[in-house]
Amino acid sequence: WGAVEGCSAGLTRFCASLLKQQSPELKAIPRQILDQGLSDLQGPRSSSITRRAAGLPMLLLCVVTGEESKSQPLLHYCMKTLLDIANLPLSSDWDQTIDLPQVCSVHTLQTLTRSSVLGSAVLTYTSNMATLCLRGLSSGCWAMRNAAIQLFSTLTSRILDQKPSRDGSSKSGVTSCAFFMHHPDLKSLLLKELQCATSQDSVPEGGQLHLYPSLHPVLTLLAKLQPSSDDTNGDCSRFLQPLSQLAANPIHSVRVMSAKALVALVPLLEYGKVLAALIGDLPLCGNTTSHNILHGQLLQAEALMGAGLETGCFSPQELQDVLMSLEAKLWLVSPAQRCPLIRAAYLKIVLLVVNLC
Numbered sequence: 001w002g003a004v005e006g007c008s009a010g011l012t013r014f015c016a017s018l019l020k021q022q023s024p025e026l027k028a029i030p031r032q033i034l035d036q037g038l039s040d041l042q043g044p045r046s047s048s049i050t051r052r053a054a055g056l057p058m059l060l061l062c063v064v065t066g067e068e069s070k071s072q073p074l075l076h077y078c079m080k081t082l083l084d085i086a087n088l089p090l091s092s093d094w095d096q097t098i099d100l101p102q103v104c105s106v107h108t109l110q111t112l113t114r115s116s117v118l119g120s121a122v123l124t125y126t127s128n129m130a131t132l133c134l135r136g137l138s139s140g141c142w143a144m145r146n147a148a149i150q151l152f153s154t155l156t157s158r159i160l161d162q163k164p165s166r167d168g169s170s171k172s173g174v175t176s177c178a179f180f181m182h183h184p185d186l187k188s189l190l191l192k193e194l195q196c197a198t199s200q201d202s203v204p205e206g207g208q209l210h211l212y213p214s215l216h217p218v219l220t221l222l223a224k225l226q227p228s229s230d231d232t233n234g235d236c237s238r239f240l241q242p243l244s245q246l247a248a249n250p251i252h253s254v255r256v257m258s259a260k261a262l263v264a265l266v267p268l269l270e271y272g273k274v275l276a277a278l279i280g281d282l283p284l285c286g287n288t289t290s291h292n293i294l295h296g297q298l299l300q301a302e303a304l305m306g307a308g309l310e311t312g313c314f315s316p317q318e319l320q321d322v323l324m325s326l327e328a329k330l331w332l333v334s335p336a337q338r339c340p341l342i343r344a345a346y347l348k349i350v351l352l353v354v355n356l357c
Contacts, residue, residue: 008062015066034063034074041108042085042101056104057111065117072121075112079125082109086132090141106136106147114154122158127185129155134193137213149217156221159183176265177228180235187235193218194242215254219246223260227307229268236265240274247296255296259303271308272318275301279322285331291339298332298345305352323353 015030037059064075086105094100109129113122129151136148160174180187197212222239231237243265246258266274278301283289305322308314314322331337332346 005058008058011059011062012066015063016068019067019069030063030066031074031077034060034078037063038078038081038085041104057108060108061111061115064112065115075118075121079109079112079122082112083125083128083132086136090139090144094141096141096143100141100143103141103143103147106132106144106151110147110151110154113151113158126155126159126183127189130186130189134189134214134218137217145213152217156224159186160221160224174225175228176222176225176236177231177233179225181233190218190222191238191242194239194246198242198245211251215246216257219254219257219261222264223257225264227264227266227268227311231267231270236267239265244300247300248290248293249296250292255292255299258296259299262300263303263307266304268308268311268313271304271311271313272315272322275304275308275314276318276321276325278304279325279329282325282329282332284329285334285336291342294332295339295342295345298342298349302345302349302352305349309352309356319356326350326353 015033018026018029021027037056041056060078064072064078067074082105086102086109088102090100090102109132112118113129115122133148133152133155136144137152139145139148160179193212193214197215197218228236240262243258243262246254249255249258262274278297282297282301283294326349329346333343333350337343
């Protein structure tokens with residue numbers, strides 16, 4: 001890979017020079033190189049000799065970055081061809097030991113998406129690539145799942161323009177409403193994934209654990225958004241019901257991520273109202289409820305409380321109402337509540353309140 005990357009600058013300049021020539025024969029050479037690379041990518045193989053498609057993504061990247069035309073016909077041709085290849089169904093007798101064209105195409109799309117040279121032209125295919133990733137996560141082929149999650153991670157970083165924070169995590173400066181306004185197709189796609197995941201959870205079969213492969217990546221993307229001051233278009237409010245349902249998910253990490261996503265999608269002006277509803281829905285002593293649901297509700301209440309106190313969006317009356325509701329649910333740390341996770345989650349909320357004193 002180092003040798004291929006070392007030659008990339010020369011190949012890019014070579015293609016750029018050819019594309020400026022007046023001779024049609026010389027000007028057509030980059031397109032011929034691109035066609036040959038795409039042909040090799042989807043050609044049959046008898047063994048696995050590459051890692052993440054090896055030098056093929058870099059070869060294609062060099063060709064498409066060499067064109068200076070505003071319309072960028074080579075780039076759009078390359079992106080559409082790669083998406084077509086990646087969306088081809090795997091054959092019933094696919095072999096994990098050889099390089100699959102679909103997998104190599106996804107890795108190539110990741111390389112093109114990661115490149116800052118191509119700018120926003122690649123992001124016009126955001127919805128197509130996100131759909132490809134979320135479907136690829138459900139593939140029976142590990143190589144496809146691995147390629148899909150890598151592309152989804154790169155795509156998320158590009159569209160959110162993440163900045164590293166002091167604690168080492170990546171934070172986005174994009175609010176949820178602004179994000180959905182710029183990516184309406186992606187909003188519909190993410191909402192559909194959440195609704196499918198919650199409808200699956202709502203019909204348990206004999207207590208079996210339901211896994212929805214795309215759920216955690218979707219929640220991770222939503223959690224990286226920043227809350228909006230209000231939700232005039234109602235874009236964020238559509239996500240609140242499925243996120244509330246995910247509080248009952250049997251997978252601990254899903255409950256944690258749904259709480260973080262809820263913080264990003266509840267408008268700042270609605271924090272007090274939603275927090276009061278969450279605390280008020282906590283059961284009284286003696287009422288039976290699922291430990292998963294109770295733990296998920298406490299996680300969401302803790303996340304909203306922490307974010308609300310940090311931004312200072314709670315009114316004194318809202319804080320007083322929350323404190324009174326918390327006091328009525330003190331049994332959650334009494335011997336009557338035997339689950340240590342629930343007791344710890346309740347205590348974390350109490351500690352946030354104590355820090356105000």
